[in-house]
Amino acid sequence: MKRVLLIIMVFCTGFLAGCNKDNNGVPPEGSEAISLMDGSIIIDHHPDVRITSLSDFPLGKSTSTTSFSSAGRKRTGIHKKAADGQGNELRGNNYRFKRVAEMSTLTISGGEVQATHVKISDDGYAFVTYNDQGDAHRGGVVVYKYTIHDGTLDDVTVDVKAISSMTMAHAELSAIDYNNGKLYMTGASSEPKFGYDEDVDGYDYAFFMVMELNADKTFKEVAPVIKKLTSFQGTSIRFANNRIYITTGDGANDTNGGLYIYSATDYSRVKFIENKDNVRSADVDANNVYLMQAEPARVTKYNLDGNGEDAIYVTDDESLQHHAKSEILVWDNYVFVAENESGLRMLNKETGAVNESLDRPGESAEKHVTNSVHLNSDPKKDGSGKFVESNLLFLANGEKGIYWYDVMKDGNGGDRIVPCNSNSILDEDGLSANFITSKGNIVFVADGLGGLKVLYIGFNKVDEPPVGDGCDKFMLYTFNGEDTPEGKSVFRPEAPYWITTLFSDVAVVPNYIEVKNSTELYITYLFEGAGWHNSLGYFVIPATVPKNDADEIQYYKTVIEPVLCKKISTDVVLNNDYIIFRDIADKSRGGSLQAPNMYRIGNGTFNAGDRVVLFVVPNGWSSQNDRVEYYYEDEMFFTHTGLNLDKDTGVGEFPPQFGDFTGQYNTFFSADCKSIVVFFEDNHNADSDTDYNDMIFSITDNLTGDDIINLVLPKWAIGLSEPEEEFEFFETITRYPN
Numbered sequence: 001m002k003r004v005l006l007i008i009m010v011f012c013t014g015f016l017a018g019c020n021k022d023n024n025g026v027p028p029e030g031s032e033a034i035s036l037m038d039g040s041i042i043i044d045h046h047p048d049v050r051i052t053s054l055s056d057f058p059l060g061k062s063t064s065t066t067s068f069s070s071a072g073r074k075r076t077g078i079h080k081k082a083a084d085g086q087g088n089e090l091r092g093n094n095y096r097f098k099r100v101a102e103m104s105t106l107t108i109s110g111g112e113v114q115a116t117h118v119k120i121s122d123d124g125y126a127f128v129t130y131n132d133q134g135d136a137h138r139g140g141v142v143v144y145k146y147t148i149h150d151g152t153l154d155d156v157t158v159d160v161k162a163i164s165s166m167t168m169a170h171a172e173l174s175a176i177d178y179n180n181g182k183l184y185m186t187g188a189s190s191e192p193k194f195g196y197d198e199d200v201d202g203y204d205y206a207f208f209m210v211m212e213l214n215a216d217k218t219f220k221e222v223a224p225v226i227k228k229l230t231s232f233q234g235t236s237i238r239f240a241n242n243r244i245y246i247t248t249g250d251g252a253n254d255t256n257g258g259l260y261i262y263s264a265t266d267y268s269r270v271k272f273i274e275n276k277d278n279v280r281s282a283d284v285d286a287n288n289v290y291l292m293q294a295e296p297a298r299v300t301k302y303n304l305d306g307n308g309e310d311a312i313y314v315t316d317d318e319s320l321q322h323h324a325k326s327e328i329l330v331w332d333n334y335v336f337v338a339e340n341e342s343g344l345r346m347l348n349k350e351t352g353a354v355n356e357s358l359d360r361p362g363e364s365a366e367k368h369v370t371n372s373v374h375l376n377s378d379p380k381k382d383g384s385g386k387f388v389e390s391n392l393l394f395l396a397n398g399e400k401g402i403y404w405y406d407v408m409k410d411g412n413g414g415d416r417i418v419p420c421n422s423n424s425i426l427d428e429d430g431l432s433a434n435f436i437t438s439k440g441n442i443v444f445v446a447d448g449l450g451g452l453k454v455l456y457i458g459f460n461k462v463d464e465p466p467v468g469d470g471c472d473k474f475m476l477y478t479f480n481g482e483d484t485p486e487g488k489s490v491f492r493p494e495a496p497y498w499i500t501t502l503f504s505d506v507a508v509v510p511n512y513i514e515v516k517n518s519t520e521l522y523i524t525y526l527f528e529g530a531g532w533h534n535s536l537g538y539f540v541i542p543a544t545v546p547k548n549d550a551d552e553i554q555y556y557k558t559v560i561e562p563v564l565c566k567k568i569s570t571d572v573v574l575n576n577d578y579i580i581f582r583d584i585a586d587k588s589r590g591g592s593l594q595a596p597n598m599y600r601i602g603n604g605t606f607n608a609g610d611r612v613v614l615f616v617v618p619n620g621w622s623s624q625n626d627r628v629e630y631y632y633e634d635e636m637f638f639t640h641t642g643l644n645l646d647k648d649t650g651v652g653e654f655p656p657q658f659g660d661f662t663g664q665y666n667t668f669f670s671a672d673c674k675s676i677v678v679f680f681e682d683n684h685n686a687d688s689d690t691d692y693n694d695m696i697f698s699i700t701d702n703l704t705g706d707d708i709i710n711l712v713l714p715k716w717a718i719g720l721s722e723p724e725e726e727f728e729f730f731e732t733i734t735r736y737p738n
Contacts, residue, residue: 034221040168040193043219047142047165050104055157057098060422060624091587092406092420093390094460096626097443100158101146103452106130108138109169115446117175119183120439125217127183128444128452131172137189139172140165143217146442146454153383153458153626158442160454164218166211170194179239179264183211186234186246194226206234206248208260210267225267230274231257236327239264240284241304247279247291259291261306271306281328283335290335290349292328297339299328299352312352313337313345327372327435334415336393338373344395346417356417361400361424367432372396375407376438382459392457393417394443396433401426402445421460421583422623426453460626463582466597470524470698471673486529489690503666503692510667511552511640512541512611513676513699520702521601521612523580524675525593529693533591534584534682535620535628536695537574538601539564543609549642552611556643572636574617574628582628583621584695601699614639616664616695618682639665639678666692675700 033044106113113130116139120126124146131139143164149157171189178184186208194207206229212220231248235257238245242264248257258276262269278294284304291300299313313335329336330349337345346356362368374394379387391407401424408418426433431450436443443455489495490503515521528534545555566573576582580601585591606612615638620628630636637644666679675698682694 036221036223037193040170040191041224042167042169043221044165044167045163045218047162049106049142049162049165051160051162052102053157053159054099054101057096057625058425059622060097061424061427090408090410090416090418092404092408092418092423093388093392094421094462094623095392095404095423096153096458096460096624097425098153098156098456098458099453100156100456101160101454103128103142103144103160103162103454105449105451106140106142106165106167108132108140108167109136111136111138112449113138113140113172114448115435115452116173117435118437118444118446118452119176119178120437120442120444121178121217122439126444127176127178128446129173129176129185129187131174131187133449137170137172137191138168139187140167141173141176141183141185141211143213143219145217148441148456150381150385153456156456156458158454158456163216164213166219171207174234175236177237177239181213181215183213184237184239184244185209185211186229186237186248188233194228205229206231206257208234208237208244208246208262210244227262227267229260235279236281238282238284240289241286243270243284243304245282245284245289247282249279259289259302259306261289273302273306273309276300280326283328283330285330285349288349290328290330292326292337294326294340297337297342297345299335299337299347301349312350313347314352326370327374329373329375331375331377331391332415336373336375338370338395340369340371343370344373346415355415358395358405358417361397361403367399369398370395371398371433372435372437374437376440376443376457378438378440380441380457380459383461388459392438394436394438396436396445398432398434399427399429400424400433401428402433402436402443425624460623461576463592464599466599467522468598470522470526470596470598470700471670471675485691486693487689487691490692491690502668509665511642512613515606515608515610515612517608518605520604521606522598522700522702523601524596524598524698524700525581525584526595526677526696526698527693528584528586528591528593528695529691530584530682530695532619532682532694533621533623534680534695535574535579535617536581536584536680536697537564537579537615537617537628539578539613539615540606541611541613543607545611547611552640553642556613556640568629571629574620574630576628579628583623585621613643614665614678615643616680616682637664670698673698673700 032046033042035042105115111132113132115128116131117129118126126144126146128142128144129139130141142162145161145163147159149159151157170191171187171194173185173187176183176185186206188206190205208227208229210225212222214220229246229248233249234246235249236247244262244264246260246262248260256275257279259273259279259282260269261271276291276293279291280294281292283290287304289302289304289306291302293300296314296316298311298315301310301312302308326340327338333349334355335347335349337347339345341360343357343359345354347353348355360369372395376392376394379389382388393405393407395403397403403424404420405423406418406420407415410416426445426447432448433445434448435446438444438457441457443457445453445455447453490499539556539560541552541555545551564575564578566575580599581593583591585593587594615636617628617630617636620630622629664681668677670677677696677698679692680695681688681690681692
């Protein structure tokens with residue numbers, strides 16, 4: 001009777017089933033495979049593993065954790081926002097992951113086996129273990145060589161090749177480690193040739209084995225060292241300090257699981273710490289070994305020889321699934337514990353105190369669980385070839401895919417788990433991210449029967465930094481304050497008369513900003529009250545185009561649109577050269593904008609007679625794809641009303657309407673700041689809140705004082721200086737001269 005103490009969160013059939021040589025005790029006829037231990041182990045230096053080279057960017061999502069205890073009840077205060085000491089919320093790096101390869105599962109003795117564990121070496125190799133999801137004992141190891149061909153993130157490629165395999169028809173592997181030409185592995189078997197009796201009441205037993213590799217990392221054709229262990233399954237293995245540390249789970253035949261410590265020199269047993277059932281994982285630092293157990297979750301610390309037991313973390317209200325993969329990781333001053341259905345705990349490794357917590361990422365205590373944790377502190381190349389220093393924390397969360405965070409210093413010198421933008425990919429019903437590891441720019445994800453996935457760590461492009469601070473600081477208060485509060489329509493009956501008039505008079509809303517004399521243009525971010533990640537762009541209609549809708553529309557359709565818009569299937573990807581802000585998100589919610597930051601529009605001078613048309617792509621920013629995109633002719637609107645299409649009729653001249661009022665944008669002139677203020681509403685449907693604070697910007701010229709006359713201005717003018725003058729605003733509104 002096989003007890004599966006590892007991956008049970010996979011519910012699919014193997015759509016990536018491999019075509020591997022079928023090992024049933026002897027190599028297939030005519031093959032070059034080598035038999036060891038009378039056919040119990042088959043070595044093949046030409047493994048038939050199907051590898052697919054890819055070049056895509058899985059669509060990322062921005063995630064938030066939900067607080068649950070193991071009993072499903074809510075907890076509070078799990079993840080507090082971290083600040084940099086100056087009041088700014090800490091945000092992680094803007095990572096972008098490229099899927100570069102997928103490897104199939106293996107077929108052994110007619111059955112499909114799944115990837116369970118990965119170890120990456122320092123010189124470009126990955127060692128992957130496999131086991132059977134069902135009752136059979138089938139498994140092995142495949143050695144992969146990977147080579148990175150540098151380039152920009154869009155151009156970088158990674159070649160992956162299977163160079164050697166070791167497969168077993170009657171034994172499986174669940175964890176692996178590597179050191180100096182040797183692989184250290186643990187798993188389970190009932191195979192007599194592994195040291196077991198022919199009939200052991202139908203039970204399987206754990207073992208660990210050591211196999212040597214050639215200089216090219218292929219398997220040596222010699223029998224391995226094998227040591228029989230108690231319990232049904234080996235759950236983790238670590239090489240450290242010339243010791244081998246192995247954990248085993250539940251016991252078999254009145255035996256108990258526990259922590260085994262062996263000498264890596266002569267493979268003699270140094271220590272067995274018994275009666276530690278439900279053991280999931282161990283990790284080691286320079287001074288101690290840390291043991292994680294389940295039901296309830298607890299962490300115990302020992303010295304390197306297994307003495308000096310110290311239970312640093314014991315809790316009764318958190319647990320792990322009884323038969324599930326869960327990992328522990330020691331890093332710096334902390335122990336990261338993947339508690340499966342209870343999420344992640346970041347513990348102080350001396351005291352066990354909880355430094356940070358992340359809850360499991362979904363409702364299901366079986367499918368949405370934290371199985372594996374890894375921290376990549378290696379320097380990582382960005383698209384320009386420069387190295388970025390970061391502590392990138394990965395979680396493998398079952399059907400929810402993989403999540404990532406940065407571990408950063410806060411303003412008080414503490415270490416915090418900090419969310420990144422768009423920090424989740426590979427979520428798919430029926431497939432389960434069970435194990436994740438990373439080195440440098442490479443990530444390996446064991447996706448159960450979904451195969452093995454290889455990702456490349458990249459970074460999104462960074463928008464140009466601000467050139468300074470703009471003038472319109474009062475806007476942050478005025479258009480999210482008492483007169484225009486969030487979620488309250490500017491057309492509400494109790495709104496001040498100047499607001500109602502400003503937003504209801506269609507005649508004062510221009511199609512563009514016209515440049516009267518040669519000038520540079522600057523835009524100041526003032527406020528965003530959106531829930532979406534909107535994008536803002538512009539294009540220029542030159543003076544040579546006559547001032548009428550027909551000619552202006554024709555110019556856009558024939559000159560601008562073919563370069564601006566690239567249709568991919570039903571989606572449209574926009575040219576970055578036309579984008580001012582790819583992600584209109586305030587720093588308070590993970591963006592890079594902070595009022596009143598001021599930015600330059602374009603890279604040159606605008607000429608006399610140029611007409612600058614603005615456009616918005618609601619929810620257009622795709623962080624994982626690193627681009628602005630939208631659904632074709634459905635979610636993009638221009639300040640030039642003639643370019644907007646009614647998505648129902650296809651007719652132009654469509655400023656979306658809210659009752660009798662114009663919609664989506666409006667402008668006025670700020671006399672004190674000599675700037676044009678522009679408001680946007682990102683939703684033109686009937687359920688829009690029409691508060692016009694989804695995006696607020698001001699635009700000015702080359703900042704030489706009165707040269708604002710270089711622009712043709714909207715008719716409304718408002719003169720104000722300080723927010724406390726709020727009650728005087730109404731008297732300062734005037735019509736700007738035509």
